[in-house]
Amino acid sequence: MAARFAKLDLKNTSFLLCDIQTKFRPSMKFFDPFVVNSNKLVKAGKILNVPLLATEHYPKALGHIVDEIDVSHAKCVLPKTKFSMYIPELEKNLKEIGNVKNIVLFGLEAHICVEQTTLDLLENGYNVHLVADCVMSRILQDRDLAIERMRQYGCFITTSESVIFSLMVDKNHEKFKECSALVREPSVDVGLAKK
Structure with missing residues (x-):
């Protein structure tokens, strides 16, 4: 099977x-570093005007999105009980944005909600770019095996910095200085398996 190609482009990309x-x-060993990396990605997305859609799984029991990550600019923050994010309300919001082909996906847990979201997005024709340093599970082997499965499904496995620079394309991008300030410090180690 020939490899698929899906270049990130500001005109057709959304963050989930x-x-x-x-x-x-x-319950997560690398939770704080994972939040640091995710926050960097969200901030860069805001600077670059990438639409952000977010979910909270059963917030009555699990709380809201952590305070460190400002999602006030998000198109929506949707509560859900289904493991996949791809609920009717999210599908509607993606369609309202229009021309979304590429989804940059990050969050938790990798082997449950993120993986089931990936399958639904792929099934509905989206290219999924999974941000490996911004996904987490309670047990690292669950996360690492889920990343490998998602690669097999046809996901593009990437990192937060790779996403940011791929979207800017050029050092002469008008938002380069703002985004480069975010990546001055390297992403924090989240214990990804070395392969």
Whole structure:
């Protein structure tokens, strides 16, 4: 099977933030570094005017998106009980944005909500760019195996910095200085398996 190609482009890309909620913090070893990386990505998306859509899984029990990540510019922050983010309300919001072909997906848990979202997005014709340093599970082997499965499904596995620079394309991009300030410090290690 020939490899697919899906270049990130500001004109047809949206960010999906999956369930980065307060109640997960105590149960995840690399939660804080994962939040730092995710926050950098969200800030860059805001600077570059990339539409952000977010979900909170059963917020009554799991709380809201962590305070460190400002999602006030998000097109929507949707509560859900389904594991996949691809609920009717999210589908409607994606269609309202128009011309979305590429989804930059990040959040938790990698082997549950993120993976099921990936399958639904791929099934509905989107290219999925999974941000490996911005996905997490309670157990790292669950995350790492989920990333490998998602690669097999046809996801593009990337990192937060790669996404940011891919969207800018050129050092002469008008927002380069603002975004380069975000990446001055390297992304934080989240214990990804070395392969």
